[in-house]
Amino acid sequence: MPYRAPVTDYQFLLRHVAGFDQIAETETFSEASDDVVDAILTEAGKMCEEVMSPLQRPGDLEPARLENGVVRTSPGYSDGWKAISEGGWIGMSGDPEYGGMGLPMTVTTAVNEMMSAACLSLQLAPLMSQGQIEAMEHHASDAIKELFLPKLMSGEWSGTMNLTEPQAGSDVGALSSKAVDNGDGSYAVTGQKIYISWGDNDFASNVCHLVLARLPDGVPGTKGISLFIVPKHLPDDNGEAGVANSLKVVSLEHKMGLHGSPTCVMQFDGAKGWLVGKEHGGMAAMFTMMNNARLGVGGQGVGVAEGAYQHALAYALERKQGKTPSGTIVDHADVRRMLMSMKADVFASRAILLNCAAAIDMQTATDDAEWAARAAFLTPIAKAFGTETGMRVAETGVQVHGGMGFIEETGAAQFYRDVRVTAIYEGTNGIQAMDLVARKMMDGGEAAAKLLDEIEDHAERARATVPELAGPVWEATETLREATEWLVAQGDLNDRFAGAVPYLQAFARVLGGHYHLVAALADPGGPREKLARFYINALLPEHTGLLAQAQNGSADVYGLTIDELVA
């Protein structure tokens, strides 16, 4: 079932829902004209359809494997990486000084999403490089940038993120990897890291690891952590990959999905590396990388949702069953409900994603604190709702297939297995929700309130033309505002945390309603309005139950003792 890149959907969203005009009007992104963006989306879409989509199944059937300490990638992945590199899709938003295209994150986000839909396992490789590029651009010295960035952007080298250790998952501050100063400007890094996506490959001539480790005088916790760039091969005098560094892949994980992406246990034994950012300033640099990656992972969820939707729709259109006008199952009301739910949620999650990326671009272009706050607020929502949508749509895609959905040959099951990890890595969705109700509300709920004001203002204006759609969105926003104020008022953070996940889900539901309403106004009587109508009537009401749970406090979740939980 070939993937078809939804280029026109991105064009509509950029123009009408994500406010791309505003971005293109800034000096920073003045070259991102409609023509340029259209050409880029078309070109990238073509690469996804023709090169990456055919690699989806082979990656599942012939997983990456470890041979004599070296990762051998799935059939065709090497060519796929080459196509991604040559298209310039790794360094799309990278600094042109180092070979990047300097395009807005909004465009990169759309392209990344398409690549995720076509072949999630392979797309994770450039996504890792992009996160590393962004962290280095912001925090590395000029010498390090000059050495690494051009090769990372061109795809000659690849990048990874090395955060997690066996005893330090969500609690990054508990890590025990060490670094000592070699006295020559370099450091010796020692420790074991787990869950390292694309920790090695056989298509880039060097693999560069960004590694969190603690210097001898680093205090316990996150404040004593530093970040190092540690390449597999040390650059020689010409800056090319030279002698091997003291690091290795110990093993690969046997995972439920994403088989084409090697998930490595990495061992660093006094490996030579260089500081990125300040001593003990690793978390700041890491957050740059993580925020980038969180948006990227949200896009993975949306991408898989799009892929699973197209796949299920194609099946429904050809599967004959029952007495219906077309003779196929697409005419059944319940199948149509499933397909509409999938499509409406793909739109909602994509709109949230692109608006988050747009806020990042406006922050970059204007250095305005309000845009920064908007980007920070939307990031956990984009990550969690994007990946939640990926899971839910892939699950529904399996269901549309009936019995065939459980059979691996159809590929419906692969979407379901692959996407599951996106709700876990780059900060579990629970971590995202806690970030939203704690850190992102340290402003007393100001960023949230501003967003809610905008939604209500828009709904007020929309009442003139589509009162039956604008009314429910306005009311949902009021309900969300009350819940937000309740959360902000809770002094005990556990009372926020106990309802954090349903709160984030409800926020996304309401935001999705808003963006659907925006789309409906741009397409009166057309398919965007009809999709919005379904979303607002059928899916938006979910927010009430979620917000009731969000405001329930922590007493009930701690209602049972451990012994009673076990009993």
Next chain:
Amino acid sequence: MPYRAPVTDYQFLLRHVAGFDQIAETETFSEASDDVVDAILTEAGKMCEEVMSPLQRPGDLEPARLENGVVRTSPGYSDGWKAISEGGWIGMSGDPEYGGMGLPMTVTTAVNEMMSAACLSLQLAPLMSQGQIEAMEHHASDAIKELFLPKLMSGEWSGTMNLTEPQAGSDVGALSSKAVDNGDGSYAVTGQKIYISWGDNDFASNVCHLVLARLPDGVPGTKGISLFIVPKHLPDDNGEAGVANSLKVVSLEHKMGLHGSPTCVMQFDGAKGWLVGKEHGGMAAMFTMMNNARLGVGGQGVGVAEGAYQHALAYALERKQGKTPSGTIVDHADVRRMLMSMKADVFASRAILLNCAAAIDMQTATDDAEWAARAAFLTPIAKAFGTETGMRVAETGVQVHGGMGFIEETGAAQFYRDVRVTAIYEGTNGIQAMDLVARKMMDGGEAAAKLLDEIEDHAERARATVPELAGPVWEATETLREATEWLVAQGDLNDRFAGAVPYLQAFARVLGGHYHLVAALADPGGPREKLARFYINALLPEHTGLLAQAQNGSADVYGLTIDELVA
């Protein structure tokens, strides 16, 4: 992570929530005293813990395979089948005249659920036999019963259900398998069947297939279908497995999960079989088997949910992370929310399951039409909500594990993969929901109304002691009543079908609230009340959004044309 059979939970539920006393007071089930039931649950639980639970991982790692036309089962499965057989767990509810124990379905349901939790793949084998036994008891001739039932109940032989054909999935009436009268009381059956669970094995000396096929004078559609019992080996003069019949396993499916259970493509080439039920009366016999199997599959979902809950809780109790009182993640509010949601939904789905089984028992014992209507109404809810709970709890179980959840070694992923099929087979959950809003409302909503009356009456009485719990249950029931009346009033079935799935989900949510309230009253101030409090405050509110969707009609789901869905 060893499974621990929740025997005390069943005892509490049977006594306080499923009205088991009433069943034990009937003449039919007069031998099912508390002592007998306790002994059975304890014994079965022990077998599940000690014999079946250790077979869960091996079945996944070493799937059943086809060798020279014969299925070789996973390591240890043969011993597992022997233990199930010798315990008498196949024929628990079977007629004592043929070697069964004659126990209520309520007890069998509890035992089946435990077996599902311990090892879903293997448990599917006795479940298939049970469905066959029930269909034969109700529809087969005495000669056929005498020949087959004792061996099926003892586990010497096993049973399967052969309904689906490539072009006839949910639309059973489209099947094309043929049967012709051999003139000697037997028939020759020819056709291909797919998705045949446990279509063959290497532990029973015969495999008996119940096959739907059409006689030459059978009309098109379901009314022209007949049911045949077609054994792998023809019984010899002594009734033992004799010469091979003309049937074979063509291939096994490569599935996302449930690897220990061979899913066969079966070919019948003029295979000898005998009629079960009347000519062209196959669907009536099939419905007996399917209703039994639907309850059984609902129990599979609940069982996996219980297994996944125990598994995740054990992980949360040992996984050190962050600064919490115990040092483990179980103290985090979001983890506690996940665990409480899992436990509360296991309770709700189990309560629905056991009340459905209890209604079947009361129907059997009293032949009362109201009990029959209650059983018929609850069956699709028990099936769909049980399996939905299985999926949701297994998904949450993966999330509790964080990164480890995506790694196969932990086993969390296996629950997630295995349980996925339960929402599909034995009638997809969409089919269940359509059954609920169409066939089960052909009485004008009477069966639904009676159930809602009971819930409201109970909530009214409960207001005296726990008004803060009784109030929300009463109000939710009123909302559900309005939605039910709206559905019944729709003349166009598509207006019901478009909201059927959310309606069923909402009905289950409210029913779950009722049973939690019943439990709370039986355990004032205790853990049952505290769990009910969480469910009613945090999970029950979900019904409002679902019921809004349930009453939205079909216009929106058909809002987009096919071309617009594709665009």
